[in-house]
Amino acid sequence: MPVEISDLSFTSSDHDDEMTAKSTFDEAFQPFADAMPVMVWMCAADGSAMFFNRKWVEMTGLSMEDSLGDGWTRAIHPEDQKHALATWQHAIQTRANHDVELRYRMVDGSYRWHILKALPTLNADGTVKHWQAVCTDIDDQHDSFERELRGRNRVLLSLAEGQPLAKVLDEIIEVAEELRPEMIGSILVLDQQEGCLRHGASRQLPDFYLDAMEAMTPGPSVGSCGTATFTRKRVIVEDIHTSSLWEDYRDLATRAKFRACWSEPILAPCGRVMGTFAMYYAEARTPDARDLQFVESFAKLAAIAIERVTVDDELRQMAAIVDSTDDAIILKNLDGVIERWNPGAERLYGYSAKEALGMPIDLLVPEDCIDELDANTERLRQGKPVNHFETTRMTKDGKRIHVSSTISPVLDSEGILSHFVEVQNDITQRVQAQAELDRERSVLEAIVHGIPDAILLAKLDRKLSFVNESACRIFGYERSEMEGQHGAIFYANQDDFRQQAEQRFNLTATPQKDIQEIRWRRKNGEVFAGEIVGTIIRDSYGKPIGYLGIIRDVTERKRAEATIREKQRQLSTLINNLPGAAYRRKYDGNWTTEYISDGCQELTGYAPEEFMSGTAKSRRGSGRSDESDAEGLVTSSTTPIDERAFLNWASVIVAEDRENFAMEIQQAISEKRPFQLSYRICHCSGEIRWLWEQGEGVFAGDGDGRVVALEGYISDVTELREARERIIQSERLAAVGQMISAIAHESRNALQRIQVGLDMLGFEIEVDSESRADLDRIARAKGDLLRLFEGLRNYAAPMQLDSSPEELSAVWRKAWANLQPSRDNHPAQLIEEPHSIELTCWLDAFRIEQVFRNLFENSLAACNDPVRIGISCTAAELNGTPAVCVSVRDNGPGLTEEQRARIFEAFFTTKSKGTGLGMAIANRIVEAHQGTIAVGDAKDGGAEFLITLPRTLS
Structure with missing residues (x-):
């Protein structure tokens, strides 16, 4: 390190001659200077050397005599002489401290770097008495500085090449560890969003240590780096084993074999913490000034790297934004020449960047907008802002478009206006939409004022803010009289006003949306009926901003409705009667x-x-x-x-x-x-x-x-048709009866004569002869003809009933018993299903027995053995009166569709022998009892007939 010496006090007068001064200096200073480990010398006021200590002679090999005056300059390296002597002369002239680094030739012919520091000693009048100088050998330090400088240049080169931040930070650690091989370097980067420290760079820290430190949250006692980040100050931990800052991380450091850790916060120019630069040592260690300078220096280098990469990233992001935005961004110089043209401008105007760059901005401006452009440019030159404005521009194909534009000044590094930047976006569709909206607004206003209903808008205090013309007509007010008035004045009953406030215009309740009729009051006091619908008006965020009410005067409608109701009542009465x-x-x-x-x-x-x-x-x-x-x-x-x-x-x-x-x-x-x-x-x-x-x-x-x-x-027309059918039937039966009477009158005698002849022939013809068989056939034919006559007579004869209360089951059982001779050759069974109803009816037992006998005979004839005939009874109604329904069904082949349709027709038969009158007669008998007989739908096959008889006869 350089050694400085303070001024020595001499007792000699300012007017002592030079020899007296030198003698005094030699006696007082010589022993002290020779004992110093650095080169010390003294010069006169004009800069000529007067004294050198022993160290100078030993180091340079120049004797005292050879060094006096300007002889000492011969030891300066040729490349350093010009600069060193110039600064020395400047110090002599200005009487300022002299400080310079230069190389001296040593006794062995080599050159070593020294730092020369000279201070003037002044007289009382301010003139220089003499100069004192000290030369300190800094060759080792200079070599370290050179290596550090080369390392810094490597880092800066990586930055210049646009290397990723991780690589640049890794380069910093590599340089630091090359300069200080005994230490392990580390850079942590502060995650500005999460507020935690992330691994930035390290070449020697073990993985488990890095994993433990990842996402570490800064705090007042979080090791060296966490604490430095938190306090924004340098943290020197000389011994981790005894430091309270490492209490929670001491085991981790011991495992990693660390004893000391010095951490310097990496600060941005604005003072924001960006991370930490740390130096780890395997033994407890106290830093000296050079150590502190080193850690501070590399923290600043890391700050430059992080800031530069961050700025570069932001610039790239900004460039990407400029290139990807839909807005047109145009940079022009002060002469209006386009120097930057982004893709948004290409899309908007149709010019490629190659076509637009170097062209005047007037290329895009219609003739009628040139004055506007010039005025805006002049405002910017005067330092006045040109904020958002809308104007018209021209595309490459000559189409006029509407744009929203903002023009901003661009200043150079010295704050001088150098460019203008325009940001524009196409608002053609919006302008057209606005024009369409204006048109629609006009149409809407016409509709609103043309609607015959009263439309009222009110603020949240229910004071009217708008009414249409129909509202004025209905209530009899001018618009100026209604707008600003409270809505309560239009209600005939103030209870209705309060009810509407609670149910329809209540901000906290579910709004009522149905139509409600209310009594209203006109300006002249007349009360009228009107229907109201209304709602709460809300903005796009759902916040209520007012109320809408639509009122329809229903006075005329109610009159018309009353008239219509009366006519409808009359018509309904007429139709329903x-x-x-x-x-x-x-x-x-x-x-x-x-x-x-x-x-x-x-x-x-x-x-x-x-x-x-x-x-x-x-x-x-x-x-x-x-x-x-x-x-x-x-x-x-x-x-x-x-x-x-x-x-x-x-x-x-x-x-x-x-x-x-x-x-x-x-x-x-x-x-x-x-x-x-x-x-x-x-x-x-x-x-x-x-x-x-x-x-x-x-x-x-x-x-x-x-x-x-x-x-x-x-x-x-049921009764009409039934009466008609009865008349037709009666006429038919009357005709048949007359015919039968005539035939019977003539035929009965003929049949009697035939019978007499048959009886006589019976006595004459042998029983076993062939003629006897012919005679029997004649007798059977005569019997068939007689039965036909009897059937016709019964069918045509008037039906007179001899009715009395009878048990239906007794009637059908008697009919079944009377058929015993017919059943002798058939295994037949009548199956009565259980029932719980009363079977007593008013009826002619003889006639109803005839009906059951006819049904039983048909089943016995149609069914294969064994014959099964089932009977079941249910309660029923006929024309609103209680009745009994009897189902008779067999296990025969059933009826065809034709048979079902014609079964009750006279003379229709399915037998080879038969008159076809049995079911027709049965139908007459049942109808005479005011009942019905119908073909049923037997689910298990066979034929089914349903006989429904009233319990009483009317």
Whole structure:
């Protein structure tokens, strides 16, 4: 290290001659100077050497005499003489301290670096008395400095080459460890986002140590580096084993064989901590000044590296942003010449960078905007800002576009204006959209003011901020009178005002959105009815900013509604008192009902709302036995309807009549004429009824021929048809009776004569002869003819009942017992299923026995052995009166569709022998008892007949 000596005090007068001074100096200073380990010398005020100590002579080989005056300069290295002497002369002239590094030739001819420090000693008047100088050998230090300088240059070269930060930091550690081989270097980088230390660089720290230090959070006692980061100050730990800072990490350091750790915070120019540079030693160690200078120096070098790489990264990021942004970024010089043109500018204007660079900015400016450009440039030159403004520019293809532009000045390193940068983005679509928005706003204003309803906007205090023209018309105020007023003045009842505040215009409750009728008050005091809807107006963030109310004056509508209601009441009364039902149905496959009058209940048993809703209410089974398809109402004579069933008009029409029903209507629609038709339906009770319907199609008003509905009238003609059928039947039977009477009158005698002849021939013809067989056949033919006459007579004869309360089971058992002779050749069994109902009915036992006997005879004839005939009974209703339904079913082949349809026709038979009158007579007997007989649907095969008889006769 350089050694400085302070001024020595001499007692000689300022006017002593030079020899006296030198003699005094030699006596006082010579022994002291010779004892010093560095070269010491003294010069006169003019710079000529007067004295050198023994060390000078020993080191340079120059004698005292050869060195006096300017002889000492011969020991200076030729390359250093000019600089050293110039600085020496400057110090003499300025009387300033002299400090210079230079090389002296040694006695062995080699040159070593020294640092020369000379200080002037002044007289009382300020003039220089003499100079004292000390030369210290710094050759070893200079070599270390050179090596450090070369290491620094390596680091700076890595930075200049754009090497990654990790590589640059690793280079710093490598240089440091080359300069200080006994130490282990480490750089930790502070994660600015997470606030923890990350591994930056280390060449010798063990992996387990690095893993333990990773993501370490700085603190006041977190080793050397964590503490240095936290305190922003250098932390010197001379012995880790005794330092409280390493208490939590001492075992880790011991494992890594560390005893000392010095850590210097790496600070950015702004003072922000970026990390730490640390020096580890294997033994306890106290740093000297050079150590501290070294650690500080390398921390600064690391700061330069981190800052430079960070800045470079930021510059690259900025360049990437400039290149990737959609905005056009244009750099121009003070003359308006384009010097930077990013991809956004290429996309916006259509010019490539090659085409745009070097061109004047006027290239992009329409002629009518040149003055604006010049004015903005002048403002910038005067130091005035040109912030965001909108203007027009021209693209390469000559298209005018709207841009939003900001122009900023660019200053050089000396703060002088050098360039302008323009940032522009295309707002053409926005400008066009704004124009469209303005147009739509005009349209909206026209709509708002043209709407006949009152539209009112209010602030959160419910004071009106806007009303439309209809509001003025409805309430009788001018707009200026309404806007700013509290909404309460328009309510006829202040309770309504408070209710609206609680339910519709309440910021904390669920808003009421339905239409509500309220009484309102006009300016002239008139009270009127009006409907209000309203809502809370919120901004894009959901924050309430006001209220919207729409009020409709319903005074005229309520008058019209009252008139319509009266007319509807009159029409409804008229329609509902007709003996039938008026309807409106869709023209679809299901004939979906849109409207049907109350007479529907009497016609079908279903309420009008059931047809109009398409859903039938649940009902108990009612004896209905017709078959319905998938679109129809599925019911059963014995099964209760526990679930709601689908209901439409098609579903109540008897299946056999549906096709003809549809064809008749379609034919009339195609010919655009009204239609009339009769068809059968199945009443809700299960009864089959005949309806007569007249209607016509309702065609769309657009003239395309599309049918939108059917409208018409339906009436029940069941009794009319039954009466007609009875008349026809009576007429038919009367005719048959007359015919039979005539035939019987003439034929009875002929049959008697035939019988007499047969009896006589019976006596004459031998029993075993061939003629006897012919005679028997004649007798059988005569018997068949007689039975035919009897059947016709019974069918045609008037039906007179001799009724009394009878047990049905006794009747069918008697019929079964009377068939004992017919059953002798058949293994037959009558199976009565258990029942819990009362079987007593008012009936003619003889006639009903005839019905059962006919059914039993048919089963015995149709079934293969063994014959099984089952009987079961259920409760039923007929026309609203209690009844009993008896099911008779066998195990035979069953009936064909034709047989099922014609089984009750007179003279229709499935037997080779028979009149075909048995089932027709049975039908007459049951109908005479006000009951029904129908073919059932035996699930297990065979034939089934359902006989339903009322318990009492009306």
